[in-house]
Each structure stands twice: as structure tokens, then as C-alpha cells.
Amino acid sequence: MTELPHETRDTPPPPPAPGGRRELELAEARQDLRADCSRCVALCCVAPVFVASADFALDKPAGVPCPNLRGDDRCGIHAKLRSRGFAGCAVFDCFGAGQRVTALFAGSTWRDSPQDAAAMFGALDVLRQLHEALWYLREAAHLVPRGPLHDLVDALIGTTEGLAASDAATLADIDTGTYRREVGDLLADVSAAVRAPGGRRWAGRDLVGARLRGADLREADLRGAYAIGADLRDADLRRCDLLGADLRGADLAGARLDGALFLTQPQVEAAQGDPRTTLPAGLARPGHWSAGR
Ligand code: SF4
Structure with missing residues (x-):
């Protein structure tokens, strides 16, 4: 639910700001981790629970469509999210998990296949975590020089990409807590290795x-x-x-x-x-x- 989602969009987000060659390579390596709502069925407007707060103007149970969601899976207040009290939508990013879940279920949606909705929403939760981890891990791979630490990063990227390619049942069995700790520990090692002391x-x-x-x-x-x-x-x-x-x-x-x-x-x-x-x-x-x- 960034401000990009739910606006009709035929192409990925605009190109990145200018940067060094390495940074541009990294941006390219992360292309599949960008939300493309034109290839999603508004999963993030249905799956999560909303609690009325500074981020959301209303309460909404999990699995129930937001009242602002239109029948064409576009947001009816896309241009006014912040002013209408939906800042939480404006900052949300699925890291490309939404379109991946949509593809995983091969075109069936929570609207026309309600029996699959719970599995879709569960897959979204897990895939978003895996894609976010890939966002960090691919950066880590660009940061560390070739060597043992780089090998560990590469190995975890491979593991994560394998998990992300799983079917819905396998995704549901992933222990995301343990996985996130493993990623966090490795990223901490990378951070300490690449930052100058002081x-x-x-x-x-x-x-x-x-x-x-x-x-x-x-x-x-x-x-x-x-x-x-x-x-x-x-x-x-x-x-x-x-x-x-x-x-x-x-x-x-x-x-x-x-x-x-x-x-x-x-x-x-x-x-x-x-x-x-x-x-x-x-x-x-x-x-x-x-x-x-
Ligand atoms: S306000 Fe509702 S329809 Fe619009 S982006 Fe947020 S959750 Fe989706």
C-alpha cells in the first residue's frame, strides 16, 4: 500500500535516482522486489487487520476488503491516502510479494475463489517477509567482498529464493521467526564488516x-x-x-x-x-x- 499501489500502472516504478555504478547494479538486482499492483489482486487491501489509529482511519478485520477498494482492485482514494487518514497504506510495501502470490494461485482471486483466500493471505504474509529479506541480502552481497562472509550471504540468498519459489503449503510451514533471526544475525555481521570503526x-x-x-x-x-x-x-x-x-x-x-x-x-x-x-x-x-x- 505505498502510494503507487492500486493506481493503474502498466510499468514498474520510475527509475532510481542517479547513483554510483555499484548502487545502480544493486537497484537492477532488486527489480523483482518492487511492488507491481497491476499484476496483483489488491491482496494488501484485504488480508491485514486494520486498527483505527493515526495510520488507518477505521477498523477492519483481517480478510475483509477495505471499504475504499473498488471492484476493479484499485484504491478509490489513492491520491488522497494521507489526507483521508490512511498514511499506513501510503508507506506499506509488499516488496513484490503481492504479484508473486497472485501468480502462485494462477489467476484465481479472493473474489472468485473464496475457498483459497486464507491460503493466499497466508502466502502473502510469508512471501513478503522472504522478499524483504532478499532486499537486504542482495544489498549485503553487493557490500561484502568475495570471501567467506560473501559465501554465507550467497548461500542464504539461494535458500531464500528456493523458499520463495515454494508452493503455498510449503510456505505455510516455514518457521519465519527462526528464519528472520538467521537473516538478522548475518546482516549484523555484514554491517560490522563493511562500516568503518568509530x-x-x-x-x-x-x-x-x-x-x-x-x-x-x-x-x-x-x-x-x-x-x-x-x-x-x-x-x-x-x-x-x-x-x-x-x-x-x-x-x-x-x-x-x-x-x-x-x-x-x-x-x-x-x-x-x-x-x-x-x-x-x-x-x-x-x-x-x-x-x-
Ligand atoms: S485505503 Fe483501502 S483500498 Fe486504499 S490502499 Fe488503503 S487498504 Fe487499499
């Missing part, structure tokens, strides 16, 4: 509303940090590990994020920025970022 170690730190304007956060570890509403204007986050960092409402105006590690589109969508903010290649500049300040 960066701030703020993994998991409470940085809610922190005043970090102009901070030098190069090579820092902000994995899982809570930077909600943090003032990161003009901060330098190059080579900073942002895996899972909560950037909701963080102000990234003028910040340097080119070369930031393990950053995702949902994190960027949840933050604020401006035309001076730089992003890693392959991440799109959110439409809601101001044109100037």
Missing part, C-alpha cells in the same frame, strides 16, 4: 524527537533505533546502518542518505524530506516531500 553505536536507541540536525552519523549503527520525529535535517547518514530504524515523521531535509545501508522505501515514505535530501539509488523520492522550505 561510528556511533545507537542500535535500538530511543531517539524519539532527538535533535540531530547536522549530526555526523556516517558509519553509525542505527539498526532498530526509534527515531520517530527526530530532527535529522542536514545530517550525514552515509554508510549508516538503518536496518529497521523507525523514521516515522523524522525530518530528513537536506540529509545525506546516499550510501546508507539497508534503507527501504517504507522508511523513506514514513519520513519527511526535501529536494536536497539524497537517497540511495533505487529508492524513489516520496511525493509528499515538500518542494522547498
